[in-house]
Amino acid sequence: MDILIVDDEKSIRLTTSLALEGEGHYVETAEDGETAIKRIKEENFDLVFLDLRLGDEDGLDILQQMLKVRPRQLITIFTAHASVTTAVKATQLGAFDYLEKPFTPDQLRAILAKAHRALQTRHEVVRLEETVQELKSEVRHGAPPLRFASEDPKTNAELETLFRAAASPASVLILGESGTGKSAIAREVHERSHLRDKPFVTVSCPSLSKELLESVLFGHVKGSFTGAIKDTWGKVHAAEGGTLFLDEIGELPMEIQPKLLRLLQEREYERLGENKVRECNVRVIAATNRDLSACVASGSFREDLYYRLNVISVTVSPLRERRGDLQRFAEDYLSFFSTQMGRKLDGFSESGRQTLMRHAWPGNLRELRNAIERATILSHGPQVEAADLPTPVGVVEGVNGSPALPIIGGEHSLDDLEQAHMREVLRWAPTLQDAAAILGIDKATLYRKRKRFGMD
Numbered sequence: 001m002d003i004l005i006v007d008d009e010k011s012i013r014l015t016t017s018l019a020l021e022g023e024g025h026y027v028e029t030a031e032d033g034e035t036a037i038k039r040i041k042e043e044n045f046d047l048v049f050l051d052l053r054l055g056d057e058d059g060l061d062i063l064q065q066m067l068k069v070r071p072r073q074l075i076t077i078f079t080a081h082a083s084v085t086t087a088v089k090a091t092q093l094g095a096f097d098y099l100e101k102p103f104t105p106d107q108l109r110a111i112l113a114k115a116h117r118a119l120q121t122r123h124e125v126v127r128l129e130e131t132v133q134e135l136k137s138e139v140r141h142g143a144p145p146l147r148f149a150s151e152d153p154k155t156n157a158e159l160e161t162l163f164r165a166a167a168s169p170a171s172v173l174i175l176g177e178s179g180t181g182k183s184a185i186a187r188e189v190h191e192r193s194h195l196r197d198k199p200f201v202t203v204s205c206p207s208l209s210k211e212l213l214e215s216v217l218f219g220h221v222k223g224s225f226t227g228a229i230k231d232t233w234g235k236v237h238a239a240e241g242g243t244l245f246l247d248e249i250g251e252l253p254m255e256i257q258p259k260l261l262r263l264l265q266e267r268e269y270e271r272l273g274e275n276k277v278r279e280c281n282v283r284v285i286a287a288t289n290r291d292l293s294a295c296v297a298s299g300s301f302r303e304d305l306y307y308r309l310n311v312i313s314v315t316v317s318p319l320r321e322r323r324g325d326l327q328r329f330a331e332d333y334l335s336f337f338s339t340q341m342g343r344k345l346d347g348f349s350e351s352g353r354q355t356l357m358r359h360a361w362p363g364n365l366r367e368l369r370n371a372i373e374r375a376t377i378l379s380h381g382p383q384v385e386a387a388d389l390p391t392p393v394g395v396v397e398g399v400n401g402s403p404a405l406p407i408i409g410g411e412h413s414l415d416d417l418e419q420a421h422m423r424e425v426l427r428w429a430p431t432l433q434d435a436a437a438i439l440g441i442d443k444a445t446l447y448r449k450r451k452r453f454g455m456d
């Protein structure tokens, strides 16, 4: 995590950052409110530790100012002057948690674990909100047609291989960032397979608790857990003879992993609370936006299960690496939504096109589709202009003081290109850690370069 410690006591700043850095976190410190607020404005920290007594300054006041800048910022208050009243006041004002000084490494770790869970939930909520918007739109307007042919030779080759293998019973693993179209590919594999007339059943692994997920997958018998008031069949049963699509498989709890392995290896499972072994015949397709091999390395995903799932696999490239496809997708969506909404829109103006091309599309196809749907509603026509696209979609020249972006192949130095690319990635990457990973450099190099380019 990227963490900011705000405390006027040097020893606290030092010991806490050492403890946090020892756990692999990136830490910055600030000794007063002004510096802290400046950094909050500039950077996206996952968590802030804020002392309630900062010399003459009032920590509660700084807390409010920080939340004004970043309303969703996770802020843990720490103070040597803990009292129930201040704790309550701080949480009422929007603090995430409260830590009394002096604190033990275990207490600090507990806060970090809680913050980590909160961040994960937040990401999941954003993803679900977007999916809901998408589904609402599908109910209203139907779904835009899917395009699988790609201008990117790598994507094209991978998808072709995958679709050729669709008819085999082998398990399929689809990797790629959120919104790259993994679910759509899973369904397409099913449609192109010999199972197309059989059920296609989806289970979203992270949306349920461990117990519920197990029951949703395998079913349960009455009384097997509190609330199990009657026998039920699970999705494995519902998918019999067809395809079982396990979305976000990287989130599958450790306890359920052996049961899925048994399903894949032995074609057997048991309902929760029952000792009867049942046979099943399903083809499993799994997808995840996590780096599953890294999960195997860190011990959160079983290696044997990984190899069982990874018989045929495809990694869907993010949209920012498929610039050749971007315009086609945008045009397809525009043509679909303008027909649905009875709008006469004739493509994108040059400024609209440039705006589309300049954005990094962290939400991939889902974000693009939502942006184009919105632009179809907003546009005065006859073409979609930069102004019709939502603000975060692109950096338009001269807007908000942003310098124009260089064009690949134009008259620019490598320094200009590097600088512009770094600035854009830093603009949308959730954390500095992510930005460094995307740029393929370590965090220290990123810091050095930011300094050199005057970006800090």
Ligand SMILES: Nc1ncnc2c1ncn2[C@@H]1O[C@H](COP(=O)(O)OP(=O)(O)OP(=O)(O)O)[C@@H](O)[C@H]1O
Pocket (backbone or CB within 6 Å): 127, 134, 144, 145, 146, 147, 148, 176, 177, 178, 179, 180, 181, 182, 183, 184, 185, 247, 287, 288, 289, 329, 365, 366, 369
């Ligand atoms: N091949 C495609 N052609 C056109 N649009 C697509 C295609 N694939 C996906 N989309 C659009 O992107 C949206 C998101 O796709 P999908 O849900 O398959 O992504 P995902 O990678 O499974 O996302 P997540 O990881 O968040 O579950 C779809 O609703 C659809 O509008």
